[in-house]
Amino acid sequence: MAVLAIAWIVPRVRAAQVPAEELLRHRATATGEPLPVPFPAPDFLGSGAPSLAGHVWIVNFIYTSCTTVCPKMTGRLAQLQRRLPREKTQDVRFVSLSVDPAHDTPATLAAFAAHWPADPRWQLRAPPADELTAIARGFRVAVAPSGIATDPILHSRLLTLVDGAGNVRAIYDGDDEQAWGWLATDAEALLAERPKDLPETGSPATQVPKNLLADLGCNGCHDRPTIAPPLGRRGVDDSYLRASLLTPNASVVAGYVPMMPSYRTTLTDDEVTAVIAALHALPAPPESATSATSALASTAEDPICHMTVGTHDPALTLRDGDHDVHFCSRACRDTFARRK
Ligand code: HEC
Structure with missing residues (x-):
């Protein structure tokens, strides 16, 4: 059963397709230089997804119970949203897709979103598992199998930028602070590239921030003591x-x-x-x-993804010979266990 589940979750990248990981942007675009078109974005983002036709959009993958790479990515996303002011970039959309559909119900997603700045351009959705597999394949990102069919954890820190015509134009490493700057510039360039007669999609309603710290996205991490x-x-x-x-x-x-x-x-x-x-x-x-904080004694390196991780969570710790090994997620822990 577990084997079957893994085979079902892992997206099969077709032989001729270069995975997104190998198309990462490593430098800023020179002024006036058009972005290449690596491949068309999948036109299906899950049933019930609002159409993104004509929009410039940025997609990333997260899950709400993740305490490492996801809050970091969402914190940076909040910074990016500020960097692309709504008045000038109202046709940009930020799409965060959850890779944990079993846990991330609409209520869980809403509770998660409430800690982050309210931005009407941001869509946070959890497509059902079968649709997620197709979407991940379409974006050429890998789902790291957790071995549990109900808990597929995709371990991607990539951001994909899509133009108004539905083509992927660049892929960024969310761990690279500089790349977020390039992404902001590139998104603005793609907005300017769109045909001028495109119908205006209307200004998303501006929401009054609860307070400065909430508006900046500080609460997304600092409301959760296991994270910050x-x-x-x-x-x-x-x-x-x-x-x-x-x-x-x-x-x-x-x-x-x-x-x-x-x-x-x-x-x-x-x-x-x-x-x-x-x-x-x-x-x-x-x-x-x-x-x-003193109970959260120290940090260690996850031997699978090489992220710095806390050592306080027994569920993310394995005994290896005479020492403990710590992981960022169940996905990495299980990968390590399988390789043993
Ligand atoms: C992605 C998660 C994240 C976001 C977003 C974030 N922080 Fe933090 N912050 C942390 C973590 C984790 C620590 C503890 C580790 C460290 O010191 O870097 C921390 C530490 C701090 C500290 C030191 C706390 C102490 O007790 O010494 C301050 C102050 C702080 N953050 C303020 C802010 C403010 C203000 C914002 C918003 C403008 C913010 N943070 C946004 C994760 C975050």
């Missing part, structure tokens, strides 16, 4: 907070995985000052919440 420490810790000064925002990985709070994106290029000096003021204005988190 609660904000509002007392006894930290402005320079510490400034450094936390601009060079977050220079000093990492003990026990946490360094995944906070830098806000160096996305916030102005005045905005940084406003964020610091907003942090000081937060109620102090309970002592137990901040000291809980």
Whole structure:
């Protein structure tokens, strides 16, 4: 049964097709240089998906219970959304597809989305498993089998940019901070490339942010203590907070995985000052919440995907000979176990 499930989940990339991973963009586009057309995007994004015809869109794959690469990707996506202001880029769409349809029900997705900035251009959906397989194949990204049919975890940090005619135009490594900058520029270039007589799709309603930190996407990570420490810790000064925002990985709070994106290029000096003021204005988190970090002792490297991971989750730890090995996800843990 498990073998069957794996065979069913793994997308079979046709021999002639170059996988998305090998088409990654490694540099910025020179001004005026058109983007190539590697391959057409799949025209089916799951039943009930709103049409994206005429839009420039960016697709990525996540799942809401993921505590590593997905919050990092979604945090950067929130930065990208700010970088592409709604007034000028109302025809851009951000499509995040969940790869965990069994767990990510519409209610789970809505609860997840509520922690991130409300952006009417963002679609978060979980296509059913069979449709997901076809969609992943269409984007030439791999589903890493977890061995459990109901829990296919796709381990992709790729972002795919699609033009108004439905062609994939570039693929970016979401782990590469620079690539997000290229993506913003390329998306704007594709908007300008569209025929001028295209019907206006109307301005998505602007929503008033709950508050500055929510609008910036800080809560998406900092609301979940397993991902990031609660904000509002007392006894930290402005320079510490400034450094936390601009060079977050220079000093990492003990026990946490360094995944906070830098806000160096996305916030102005005045905005940084406003964020610091907003942090000081937060109620102090309970002592137990901040000291809980000491229970999350340290970090290790996942031997499968080579990400830095926490060592606190027994479900993501395996004993190998005389030492423990730690993983970012069940998918990596199971891959490791199978190779043994
Ligand atoms: C992708 C997840 C993510 C996002 C988005 C994010 N952070 Fe963080 N942040 C973390 C993690 C993980 C840590 C702890 C590890 C470290 O220090 O880098 C952290 C640490 C911090 C710290 C230091 C906390 C302490 O107790 O010392 C501050 C302050 C902070 N973040 C503020 C912010 C603000 C403000 C935003 C939004 C503008 C934000 N973060 C967005 C994940 C995130």
